[in-house]
Amino acid sequence: MTSSNNSAARTPMTSHPTHTRESFEEKYEEQNCLGQGGYGSVYAGFRRDDNLPTLDGKLCQFPLEVVLLLIVGQGGEVIGEQVRHEASTGRGGGSQAAVALLDWYELDQELIMVLERPVPAVDLFDYIQERGGFLAEDQAKVILRQLVEALIVFHSRGVVHRDIKPENILVETGCAFPQIRVIDFGCGCLLKDGSYTEFFGTTQYIPPEWYLHGSYKAVPSTIWQLGVLLYDMVSGVFPFSTRREVISDEPYIKTNMSRQYKDLLRRCLAKRPKGRPTLEGILLHPWLQ
Template sequence: MRPGQRGARGRRAAVTERNPGREVSAAKALQKVRGQIRLHLLSHRTSVTASGTLHLKEGDVPYTATSRHQGTASVAIKHIPQELVKRKLLMINGDVHDVPVEVVLILKATGGPESAGSSAAMYLLDWYDLDQELILVLERPVPCVDLRQYLKEKGGSLQEHEAKIMMQQLVEAAIELHSKQVFHRDIKLENIIVETGPDVPRARVADFSCGCFARKGHYHLFSGTPKCAPPEWYMHARYKARPTTVWQLGVVLYGMLDGHPSFDTLRFLRNKLPINSELSQNCQELLQMCLSKVPKQRPTLEQLQHHPWLQ
């Protein structure tokens, strides 16, 4: 990062060779603000409410990401154009800060620095809110791949016992996120990172760009992958957080077991994507429950966690 690039949106931290003291002051001020934001979010987990949403069309690419090594750690660098950044006003110590929603969601989801590497979501190491783009620096486990690539390396699908391990971890992750009032809204194969180093692969959730703050009521704008949107969005133009998460977990499980290249809610509703009859009875039952057309007929996340197939 070149001197002078780190700063709040719309204004850069002024740094010149003639005023080296200003560089130190700007860096310290920014570090203090970030620290205040982290502390505020960690101590007010349930007090943040939603303020708008972004409707992305299918095929949009909201960011590019590369991997770099920072010291001995591998990190992922995510670049997001400012026109695609959703923002939230937060009052911290009497000052109003215009904070990117994705930053807020990740910090709420992961907690403090001690959770790096152990949280259900990928930990945010740092962020740079520049004039033209938002840059996120995230942890990147080594080795790891997204779940879609993992399936390709496994021949296109998983055996039931392998999918069960992944599903157990994802249900636990979803419960953790919702307990912190975080609604991911775009759980799919590409947004699940699989750490392949351990003896047992570990699934973690990434990319909160379509996320928002969880609430009990309905949402009337959808942000996420249309092919993974719940049926109620297409039928009634509304949906709730937890039933949508259960639906999307069902979509992920379907993809892990079926090997179909791309799930599509509308095709599924037209009975074009049947559930594999060769799966065990308990597994078929769990899929049918998660992928119920009626939200109230889907299990809660806690009921899902205790389903016989996941025991």
């Protein structure tokens, strides 16, 4: 058995199938359900020829999610039939920041995607809970730095994730220090300079500009999500509970937090998008030095 695993995803389809359920079951065995979320369910499983563990999950963004995973995984621009060929042959994996798409099956009523799953690993939510519900600043720094570096890679390849939260971050626990991998690009899209007028993501991570104007830009909204995530990692709770708080209130920060942490957090959670740093600016902030 190898040290990395796979995952698969299913979604209702309207196009004609290119594979059969039988061809998937010949190659993989689907097992128990590991969890469910707003965009799908994830199942355990394994590849029959070498017992490679897998995950099966129901996803909702085909074919875009296939394209996004190939782009962030291979570091290149992949379109048209090349996307289908490279996905179906399981090639991929230029970036270690995102899980790799190993295989996919377009069936009559569903899409099954087989994704890499590092072992041993837990999602960041469970990782935090196992450590008492919050992380020390030094622990949070390790996670945040890697996540920002990953997002810089994604954005450089023209992909914005749009749903950064603990449940979408895997933490590999078999190394000397935790290493993160980003999963679930079901809310993702191609990066553009202009504004987005449809929101895809998790309610607790909605930026104030969406409530105020019904639109947002990729980088400032990503920075806002990082600020919410950072607050959650260190405090164990969300910084805001209501729409009014998101628009008007400053987050409560415990007095025992470091000055650099408070400064970075306030910058990331600035109400005006132009007041937030860039991803590169976060890496240069004193708190991460």
